[in-house]
Each structure stands twice: as structure tokens, then as C-alpha cells.
Amino acid sequence: MIDVKKHIIESDVLVVGGGIGGLMAAIAAADGGADVIVAEKSDTRRSGSGATGNDHFTCYIPEVHQCGIEVILEELNNSLVGGNADPYIQLKFLSRSFEVVQDWNKWGINMQPHGEWEFNGHAYPGRKRIFLKYDGYNQKEVLTKEALKRNVRIVNKTPVTDFLTYNGRIVGAIGIDITKEEPEIVIFKAKAVISATGNTSRLYPSITPSQLFNTGHCPNNTGAGRAAAYRAGAKLINLEIPNTHAGPKYFERCGKATWIGVISDVMGNSIGPFVDKPTKELGDITADVWHSVFTDKMQDGTGPVYMNCTETSKEDMDYMLWGLKCEGDTSLIDALDDAGVSLKRDMVEFTKYEPILVGRGIEIDEFGRTSVDGLYSAGDEVGNFRCDISGAAVMGRFAGEHASGYVKDVNNDGIDLFSHKTVLEAQKFYSRLYENKGSSTWEEFNHGIQSILDDYAGIRYVRSKTLLESGLEYLDHLEQKAKNELIVNNSHELMRALECFVLLQIGRLICLTALERKETRGMHKRSDYPFTNPLLNKKFLTIRRLENGKNELEWRDMRIN
Amino acid sequence: MPPIIDKDKCKKCGLCAQICGLDVYGPYEKDTVPIVRYPSECWHCNACVLDCPAKAIKLKLPLSMPILYRRLKGEDND
Ligand SMILES: Cc1cc2nc3c(=O)[nH]c(=O)nc-3n(C[C@H](O)[C@H](O)[C@H](O)COP(=O)(O)OP(=O)(O)OC[C@H]3O[C@@H](n4cnc5c(N)ncnc54)[C@H](O)[C@@H]3O)c2cc1C
Numbered sequence: 101m102i103d104v105k106k107h108i109i110e111s112d113v114l115v116v117g118g119g120i121g122g123l124m125a126a127i128a129a130a131d132g133g134a135d136v137i138v139a140e141k142s143d144t145r146r147s148g149s150g151a152t153g154n155d156h157f158t159c160y161i162p163e164v165h166q167c168g169i170e171v172i173l174e175e176l177n178n179s180l181v182g183g184n185a186d187p188y189i190q191l192k193f194l195s196r197s198f199e200v201v202q203d204w205n206k207w208g209i210n211m212q213p214h215g216e217w218e219f220n221g222h223a224y225p226g227r228k229r230i231f232l233k234y235d236g237y238n239q240k241e242v243l244t245k246e247a248l249k250r251n252v253r254i255v256n257k258t259p260v261t262d263f264l265t266y267n268g269r270i271v272g273a274i275g276i277d278i279t280k281e282e283p284e285i286v287i288f289k290a291k292a293v294i295s296a297t298g299n300t301s302r303l304y305p306s307i308t309p310s311q312l313f314n315t316g317h318c319p320n321n322t323g324a325g326r327a328a329a330y331r332a333g334a335k336l337i338n339l340e341i342p343n344t345h346a347g348p349k350y351f352e353r354c355g356k357a358t359w360i361g362v363i364s365d366v367m368g369n370s371i372g373p374f375v376d377k378p379t380k381e382l383g384d385i386t387a388d389v390w391h392s393v394f395t396d397k398m399q400d401g402t403g404p405v406y407m408n409c410t411e412t413s414k415e416d417m418d419y420m421l422w423g424l425k426c427e428g429d430t431s432l433i434d435a436l437d438d439a440g441v442s443l444k445r446d447m448v449e450f451t452k453y454e455p456i457l458v459g460r461g462i463e464i465d466e467f468g469r470t471s472v473d474g475l476y477s478a479g480d481e482v483g484n485f486r487c488d489i490s491g492a493a494v495m496g497r498f499a500g501e502h503a504s505g506y507v508k509d510v511n512n513d514g515i516d517l518f519s520h521k522t523v524l525e526a527q528k529f530y531s532r533l534y535e536n537k538g539s540s541t542w543e544e545f546n547h548g549i550q551s552i553l554d555d556y557a558g559i560r561y562v563r564s565k566t567l568l569e570s571g572l573e574y575l576d577h578l579e580q581k582a583k584n585e586l587i588v589n590n591s592h593e594l595m596r597a598l599e600c601f602v603l604l605q606i607g608r609l610i611c612l613t614a615l616e617r618k619e620t621r622g623m624h625k626r627s628d629y630p631f632t633n634p635l636l637n638k639k640f641l642t643i644r645r646l647e648n649g650k651n652e653l654e655w656r657d658m659r660i661n
Numbered sequence: 662m663p664p665i666i667d668k669d670k671c672k673k674c675g676l677c678a679q680i681c682g683l684d685v686y687g688p689y690e691k692d693t694v695p696i697v698r699y700p701s702e703c704w705h706c707n708a709c710v711l712d713c714p715a716k717a718i719k720l721k722l723p724l725s726m727p728i729l730y731r732r733l734k735g736e737d738n739d
Contacts, residue, residue, distance in 0.1 A: 113665070142680075142681065142682045142683065142684060143679055143680045143681070145680050145712075146680040146681070146682050146706070146708035146712070148682065151682050151706050151708055152706050152707055152708055152711065211738070256679075257684070260678045278684060278688075279688055281688060306728050309727050310725050311701070311725055311726060312701070312702075313683065313702050313703060313704050314705075314726055315704070318682060318704060318706075319683065319702075319704055320683050320684075320704070322683055348728060348729075349728075349729045350726045350727055350728070350729060351722060351726050351728055366731065368733045375706065375709035376694070380666055381662070392668045404729075406731065408733065410733050410734055426708070428707075430707045430710075430711065430721055431706060431707035434707070434720065435705075435722050435728055436728060438722070439727070439728045439730065441728060441730045444734070445732055445733060446731065446732050446733065447730060447731055447733050448728065448730045449729040449730065449731070543701075560707075591688075592684055592687050592688075592698075592699065593682075602662045646714070656732065
């Protein structure tokens with residue numbers, strides 16, 4: 101049997117995931133007087149999608165924008181992070197976004213790299229611009245230091261695998277210590293848990309299917325928070341509408357809006373209606389609006405589609421290369437150099453990436469609370485709000501603030517977590533995997549999940565009742581085989597194997613919710629319901645596991661206020 | 662394939678293994694040159710390249726991830 105560590109790590113607030121949302125939650129909870137632990141899968145200094153930087157921070161600065169907040173809200177919903185969100189949360193987020201910008205600036209993240217509040221990129225000609233250009237290359241280091249200054253304790257290299265509940269409220273979590281070969285189970289006891297494990301990558305084959313970790317967002321984020329929250333009884337929301345990003349081919353990397361070029365055909369002619377000549381103020385928003393431009397042009401033979409920076413001015417080209425560094429895309433710059441690409445005369449092919457979950461996941465309210473008492477969520481793993489870096493930062497703060505107040509009235513005395521059912525079951529299951537005499541690797545398992553989701557619940561083909569139901573059955577078969585046949589040699593492989601069970605679980609929830617959405621909407625294309633049903637406009641679908649193990653699917657209205 | 666550590670430059674501080682967001686180095690043994698145990702799990706984020714105090718690390722993109730580009734202009738228009 102895998103050992104459970106004798107020492108329980110106890111705190112008022114446990115933050116799961118030390119990315120942008122998690123660190124901001126930890127800082128706010130500590131400021132609110134709580135004793136805080138961050139459990140992080142790798143190391144907060146360089147973990148997650150914001151590991152080496154970001155450069156666009158969506159926010160509302162009244163004196164710069166010179167307009168009401170509703171105007172900015174509209175732009176937000178017209179942008180790549182809009183839609184599928186509750187406007188009452190978006191408004192609260194916008195109203196406090198500048199406050200976070202100012203704090204980051206004070207702490208040492210340069211939010212005014214050119215001495216002023218500069219908005220550009222992802223923008224429509226003649227409209228308000230909402231993406232503040234900043235230099236985020238040191239954001240993880242700075243936020244880690246701010247957390248440590250407030251006596252937040254950071255437990256690195258400890259992926260959390262499940263949450264613990266007691267009488268319907270959260271009381272802690274369990275994780276695996278991966279600092280040594282031999283895995284050990286770690287128990288965390290807490291009065292509130294803030295889950296912030298980021299996006300879900302690795303559900304679908306990457307654009308280079310042999311490279312599991314060639315993903316635009318961080319491939320270490322595999323949906324642990326979503327799956328644990330679901331098992332704890334929390335509602336998940338908006339899982340069934342696929343979401344994709346785009347960028348260079350075949351090296352997947354986010355940061356499309358940092359490029360200053362025109363989306364062009366092979367002759368170098370602009371494809372979209374927005375710009376002919378690239379400028380740093382606008383970029384070319386075509387791909388944010390026409391998501392399928394890359395695949396459409398491949399399918400009709402008029403492709404490929406390129407990012408064309410050959411007409412970009414010298415000044416804007418320097419600005420773009422500087423921006424890519426702030427964005428954390430130094431490896432992309434190195435790869436372009438290594439390939440001998442000169443952006444002044446070469447066009448780089450762009451493509452659509454595989455679906456990931458961002459802004460599809462855990463349902464929260466305006467304080468970051470989920471439907472389970474004491475469980476909060478923030479950042480990319482939230483399902484009814486999305487605003488990437490600034491969304492994670494601001495909503496992380498809201499969750500931390502609220503949780504630090506909530507824990508004051510909670511008492512966990514006398515709750516024995518060593519004999520908790522979830523701990524015992526996890527110990528049994530992880531030990532079973534570890535002691536299996538199998539010969540199949542977690543990589544095979546991950547590829548198997550990706551193939552099934554791609555074919556039966558993806559965007560490559562359509563979706564339909566027969567396809568989705570077949571997918572569900574195939575996932576069950578694969579899970580059974582994996583339980584018996586996997587080989588797990590050490591703590592690292594145990595972490596990866598458990599990720600796959602989580603991916604499979606999330607895949608199953610995607611199938612179930614996609615079955616329930618009996619219409620076509622966005623990239624959710626149902627061949628048996630080939631139309632968009634107006635009755636489902638502004639309605640969201642939630643799924644939750646009931647105590648009897650059954651799923652409850654519910655529609656609810658988008659919340660305006 | 663990535664990352665590649667120059668053994669002669671490496672100061673054996675283990676920082677790369679500690680900060681790696683993907684655990685491609687696995688558990689680190691003190692005072693040794695880190696071993697890249699899980700190269701196929703590299704995200705190519707450059708964190709270890711940027712943070713290595715000895716500048717001893719390079720990333721190499723696998724051949725299966727080539728950058729695709731086409732030349733539009735004959736000459737550099739500097
Ligand atoms: C190259 C790139 C450029 C980008 N540029 C921009 C930009 O300019 N503007 C913008 O708005 N957005 C940008 N984004 C997106 C932005 O980085 C994310 O939206 C943001 O980081 C989300 O924060 P988060 O806290 O939700 O997740 P993350 O920052 O990804 O953090 C998740 C954390 O959870 C940890 N974790 C995962 N699983 C577990 C587990 N089981 N147990 C414990 N810990 C776990 C991870 O290790 C990580 O530390 C970019 C992304 C990339 C990849």
C-alpha cells in the first residue's frame with residue numbers, strides 16, 4: 101500500500117494550484133487574516149499558463165476609457181474571452197480590475213512598460229480597446245514573493261487529486277508528494293478550499309498528435325480541480341461548447357494577439373475585413389472572430405493561412421518581439437531564429453489548435469463560491485466567467501477575500517481525516533495502480549482518451565446522439581482496461597496516470613452535457629439538431645453528481661444582475 | 662529531446678529541476694547535473710533556460726514540431 105503521511109498539513113484556507121488565480125487568492129486570504137497553504141503541482145515560481153509571462157491584461161480604467169462600464173462590458177463580450185459568462189460577475193470583475201492593475205504595478209510587475217496605460221491588440225477599428233499591454237515576464241516570481249511575505253506556506257510538487265467533504269462541506273484535500281521516487285499521499289485539512297488548477301489541456305490530440313505536451317496552454321493543467329469539485333458535488337457548467345485557440349503551426353503557443361501582422365493567404369493578401377496594414381494598436385482580430393478561418397481555408401483548398409508581418413514597420417516589429425518576450429514566448433522567438441525565419445520576408449503558417457477547457461468548468465457566484473459549502477474556485481477552471489489572466493487575478497482576489505471571512509465561523513475540530521472514506525478509497529485505488537502487474541503506459545491511456553474524444557465528442561466530425569453515446573461506452577471500456585493494465589513505476593508516473601483518469605472523467609461529462617444540448621451552437625455541431633435554438637439563447641447547462649451517484653443536468657438563465 | 666544541459670557549464674544547483682512546471686527532470690539528487698528523465702513532457706516554456714544561473718541549458722524542438730513558413734519577399738527590406 102502507498103503510505104499516507106503521518107503529518108496532516110492544516111490551515112484555514114487551502115489554495116489548490118499556485119498559478120495566477122491561486123496566488124492572488126492566497127495573498128487576499130492572508131490579507132484577510134487567514135492562515136493559508138498553497139498546494140502546487142510543480143513550483144509556483146514557474147508553473148501554469150502564466151509561467152514565463154503574459155502581455156495583455158483586460159481591464160477597465162475609467163479615466164483612460166472615458167466611458168461607462170457597460171461599454172467595456174460589451175467589448176469584453178465581443179472579444180475572444182466573451183460569451184458563456186454571467187454579466188453580473190463580469191461587471192463586478194471589471195469594477196475592481198484597475199485596483200489589481202495598480203497593486204501589480206506596485207509589487208513590481210510592470211503594468212506601464214512605456215510609462216502610461218497603453219491598450220492595444222485584440223481590437224476592432226474605431227472601438228474601445230480593453231487589453232492593457234503589460235510586461236508580465238516576472239509575474240510568477242513577484243506573486244510568489246508577495247504570498248511568502250504574508251506568511252503563506254507553499255507546498256510545491258504536490259498535485260492535489262481529490263477534495264474531502266464532511267456533512268456536505270469542504271474539510272480538506274489529498275495530494276501526492278512527487279519529490280521522491282516513492283509516492284506518498286498527503287492530507288490537507290482546511291476550513292475552506294480555493295480551487296485554481298487552470299485550464300484543461302490534453303483532452304484532444306494536439307496538432308502534432310505524437311507530442312502529447314505540444315499544447316498552447318500549459319499541458320500540466322489537466323482539470324484536477326474540475327473533477328475533484330464534481331466528485332465533491334459542485335456544479336460544473338458550460339462544458340459542452342468547444343473552445344479553441346490558434347497560433348503558429350506546428351509549435352503550439354498562445355499569444356496570437358501579440359503578433360503584429362495580417363492574417364493572409366499564400367500571396368500575402370489580407371483575408372479578413374479588419375485591416376490591410378498591420379499596426380500595433382489593432383493587430384488583426386480576424387482569427388478571434390472567424391475562429392475556423394484556418395481550417396475552412398484548408399478544407400476548401402484556398403489555404404494555407406499565414407501570419408504575415410512583412411509589411412509591419414520596423415518600429416512595430418521591435419514592439420512585437422519585445423511583446424513576445426513579455427508574453428513568455430521566448431522559446432518561440434528562439435524556434436523562429438533556429439528555423440532561419442525572417443519575419444520581414446517570411447510568413448509563418450497559423451492554425452487552429454485542439455479544443456481545451458477554459459471558461460468551461462466550475463460554477464461560481466460573484467464571491468467565487470461554488471455550490472459546495474467552503475469550496476471556492478477562480479481562474480481558467482471557472483465555467484460561467486472567463487477573462488484569462490486578469491480574470492484569474494481579480495476573481496482569485498475575490499475568492500481569497502471571501503474565504504478569509506468564511507473560515508472565521510468554521511470549526512474542524514474532531515474531524516478525523518485518516519479514516520475519511522475518500523482518503524481510504526484513494527489509497528486503495530492508487531496502490532492498486534502502483535502494484536498492478538500491467539504493461540500499458542499512461543501515455544497510451546492518454547492517447548486513447550484523445551482518440552475517443554476527438555472522434556465522438558470533438559470538432560473534427562459532428563456530434564450526434566449515436567456518436568456521443570458510443571463515445572461514452574468506449575470511454576467506459578477504456579477506463580476498465582486502464583485500471584487493470586496500467587503500469588506505474590514511481591510517483592511521477594502515478595501523477596500522470598491519475599491525470600488520465602481525470603481527463604477521462606471530464607470527457608465523460610463533455611459527452612453527457614453535449615447529449616443534453618439538443619441544438620447546434622458555435623463549435624458544438626449536432627447533426628441530429630442542425631439549428632441553433634433561440635429558446636436556448638442566454639441559457640447555461642449545469643451538471644452535478646448527486647449523492648446516489650446519478651447526474652443531475654439543469655438549464656438555467658444567464659444572470660444579468 | 663529538450664532540454665539539453667551543458668554539463669561543463671552546469672553549477673549543479675538543481676534550480677531547473679525545482680522550477681520545471683512539467684517535472685521533466687523528476688526528483689533531483691543534490692549536487693548532481695540534473696537528468697532530463699521525461700523529455701517528451703517538456704512544454705518548451707523556456708523557464709529553465711531563462712532561470713539557469715550558469716546559462717547552461719538550451720531547448721531543442723523535436724523534428725515533429727517544425728515551424729512552417731514561406732518566403733514572401735525575395736530580399737530583406739531592412
Ligand atoms: C503563452 C501564453 C500567453 C498568454 N498570454 C495571455 C495574455 O496576454 N493575456 C491573458 O489574459 N491571458 C494570457 N494567457 C492565459 C493566462 O496565462 C491564463 O489565463 C492564466 O494563467 C490563468 O490563471 P489560472 O490561475 O487559472 O491558471 P494557471 O496560471 O495556469 O495556474 C494553474 C496552476 O495550477 C497548478 N495545478 C494544476 N493541477 C494541479 C493539481 N492537481 N494540484 C495542484 N496544483 C495544480 C498548475 O501547476 C498551475 O500552477 C496566456 C497563456 C499562455 C500559455
